[in-house]
Amino acid sequence: MTDARPITILVVDDDRSLRQSLIELIEAAGWQASAVSRAERVAGRLAETPPDVILSDVRMPGMSGLDLLASLDTSSGPPVVLISAHGDIPMAVEAIRNGAYSFVEKPYEPRRLLTILRNAAEQNRMKQRNRRLTDRLYKLSGLDRILLGQSPVAANLRRDILDLADTDAAILIEGETGTGKELAARALHDLGTDPDSPFVALNCAALTPDMFEAEMFGVAGETGGRLLAAANGTLFLDEVCSCPPPVQAKLLRVIEDKQVLPVGAATPVPVRFRVISATNEDVERAVEENRLRQDLLFRLNTVVLTLPPLRDRREDLTLLVTHFLDHYARIYEIAAPELSADDLAALMTHDWPGNVRELRNVAERRVLAARRGGGSVGQALQSAAQSEEVPDTLREAVAAFERELIGKAIRTHQGRMDAAAEALGIGRRTLNEKIVKLGLDKEALL
Missing domain, CATH: 1.10.8.60 (Helicase, Ruva Protein; domain 3)
Structure with a gap:
């Protein structure tokens, strides 16, 4: 995925005229350049705003370019391209061996230098992006329930989520109850290109044909519907095999046409979202038993992610x-x-x-x-x-069941009360009243 930000280069050279020449070349390419005259000043610049690439002279008073290279952690910091009029083969070999991205001799050929800088910047950005994704992955609240572990299957799961997060492919998550299918779906969304976009979870078992259009498509002039709420984000279809057949046909039409027609509206509204679905059933058996449309399955299972049982x-x-x-x-x-x-x-x-x-x-x-x-x-x-x-009375049993169900919803949605209320099929106000009535401690649940 292309990064729209201009490439940034830090030039390190004690020769003022050469510094200016390099800055003009870099800016003419549409990039951003800054410069320092001494290698000793690089550390301060890196602490402020790390560039994509460091372009440094080799022979300078005080700290040389090779000394600068030795002082930097090129595995985590920006790559270093060295440039020198005094270079020779042994120096270039030593520089590359010590972690330099490349070595360019003066007088340099501008196009070749820009190509080297561009390649170094793109490689660094990909490396930094992968590191940010990994950091975000381990910081996601509750995600440790499915990703913590040293077994090969746990490692493969982490790798698959990282690989699939920034794609638009439809993903079907398979796994037994309790393996963390919704958590995996949220990880795929949160690690994607726009984690702040909507994540709308639908319990397919709770969808009814009678209310589908009004609830999902919305009503013209009144409500936008839950599918429009997922626009430009992720639509998560949980328990997809339990979706009533008439609803499956309507979902398939939305996924294929990428538009919805609100009740009472004259024209459809375009809508685009990524679809992630989940099931604890054998989808092939569900198709054979006519409980899951095969054409819908083909739209959902571009990639299948299987969560391992404990x-x-x-x-x-x-x-x-x-x-x-x-x-x-x-x-x-x-x-x-x-x-x-x-x-x-x-x-x-x-x-x-x-x-x-x-x-x-x-x-x-x-x-x-x-x-x-x-x-x-x-x-x-x-x-x-x-x-x-098991409680002795029906009232106690109902209260115990509600307490367990509400606690589960709050944990599943990491304390997001609107999402928990939506998953439970009740209003936010009703949820708050039940929490007080049942004596639940939200903080203790998380």
Whole structure:
């Protein structure tokens, strides 16, 4: 993807006339140039505004160009192109061996020099962009639930998300319940070219043919609809195999035509968005059973991203549970409980049908037990399956269910209350009232 910013070059040369000549050449190419007369001043410039490339003379009073090269970390900083009237083959070989991008002899050929600078700048920008993407990836709230790990499948997942994030390809995310499909979808969006654009998640199981046009397309002169809300962003279709067949046909038409016709409108409205979908089902079986249109599947599965179940990455269990124990220990303000041999055995022998989501909940129960002075991973696993936790009355059962469902929505949407309310199918005000009524602590949930 082309970077529209002009290339920036820092010229380092003690010869004023040559500095000016190089600046004029660089600016004539439509780029930006700045200059210093001594190599000792480069560090200060780098701290202020790092250029795309450093173009430095070799022989200068004080610090030479080779000394400057040796003082810089070219693996993370801008590439260095050295230029000298006194150059020879051994000097060029030494410069390249020490990390210089290229070596140019004076008198230089302007076109060749500009080509070298352009290539160096483009390489540096790609390197910096990949580094920023990686940093953003690990800073995403909650993304550690699916990306933390040293197993090959975890490493492959991180690589795939990074590779696919800045494409417009339709992506189908497959994975069992609890593997983090929506988190992966949000990562693909947040690491894309415009992370501030809308991310609209639709629970396809909740879409009904009767209300589809009004809710999705909007009503002329009243509401814009959820599909228009996703314009220039990402439309996430969750549980796509559960989408009613009539709705599938309407979604397919929108995806193909890239336009919607609001209810009561005379002309359609163009809309463009990236489509990411997710399912915990076998899509081929869903097609065979006529629950998923094959033509819709072909529009959704340009790329298939499969999230591994936790049982296939057991080597990550210790790392993951330690991370979650530390996380909840900070929330509940206690020391994280240490893992015993019995704890490790319980982790390794459990099948983890709820995947990373289940592991996270087990870690929270273990920390809560530690607050009371006891507990183990095995007991935390058992408590999840014990039937005595079911409330005695229907009212208590409903409250417990609402508490669990709302807590899950708040965690899934990283505290974004509008998104949590939308996922729950209720208004923001209603959600706030229920949080107060049920005694939920939003901060403790995150």
